[in-house]
Amino acid sequence: MSDVTLIHHPDDTALAGDVAAALQTWGFAVGNGGRASLIVWTIAAASDPGFAERAERAPLTARVSARFTPSRLPAPFVDEHPVNLLGWSREAEHAQWPVLLERLNACAFAPAAVPAAASRPDPVAPPPPPPPPPAATIAVAEKTEAPPRDDGVLLDRVFSRTIPRVLTGITSAAFVALVAIALMTT
Numbered sequence: 001m002s003d004v005t006l007i008h009h010p011d012d013t014a015l016a017g018d019v020a021a022a023l024q025t026w027g028f029a030v031g032n033g034g035r036a037s038l039i040v041w042t043i044a045a046a047s048d049p050g051f052a053e054r055a056e057r058a059p060l061t062a063r064v065s066a067r068f069t070p071s072r073l074p075a076p077f078v079d080e081h082p083v084n085l086l087g088w089s090r091e092a093e094h095a096q097w098p099v100l101l102e103r104l105n106a107c108a109f110a111p112a113a114v115p116a117a118a119s120r121p122d123p124v125a126p127p128p129p130p131p132p133p134p135a136a137t138i139a140v141a142e143k144t145e146a147p148p149r150d151d152g153v154l155l156d157r158v159f160s161r162t163i164p165r166v167l168t169g170i171t172s173a174a175f176v177a178l179v180a181i182a183l184m185t186t
Helices: 010-025 049-056 097-108 151-185
Strands: 004-007 036-041 063-067
Touching (some): 010 036, 036 097, 063 097
16 A cells, blocks of 8 residues: 555646655555545636535545645645645755654644544443432421511610721721821921
8 A cells, every 4th residue: 555645637647756766765655545635726627616526535534635736625635735836846955845744744644543433432331320319308387477677776875886897997097197297296
């Protein structure tokens, strides 16, 4: 099995050959049935609806898009953030080439997915339901009238405690102010 399958437009065979040769120098096996798919986007590829359909058949988790010429990509591929390889040539080093290699490496050498049935743990019997709460007896008290409220008594209690404290605070503050004035004038 190869590492990378190149998906390219028939008009871009020369470019695809250069990309394949460059990938092989970096240790990737290029051929059909690869674990990762590299979609080579050019003007010809982007303008051909049949090419976009063919590229969409590659699994989303194993495909990497790379733009080699300025072209407008079809809707599903724009969101995949293609590697920008505008101006790439096999002879010159391109700043985004390492990004392409990293993405291909992540797709081609990612651990194989475990089938869903194999990843599930053995079924475990659910715990028994909790016992029902004990029957409670609710004692209903006879309705009694609340004693009438005397707001005057309540106000007396509040003010009898609060006013002396406030006055003590004011008196203390006034005394401190008088002492401070006396010290400044001497």
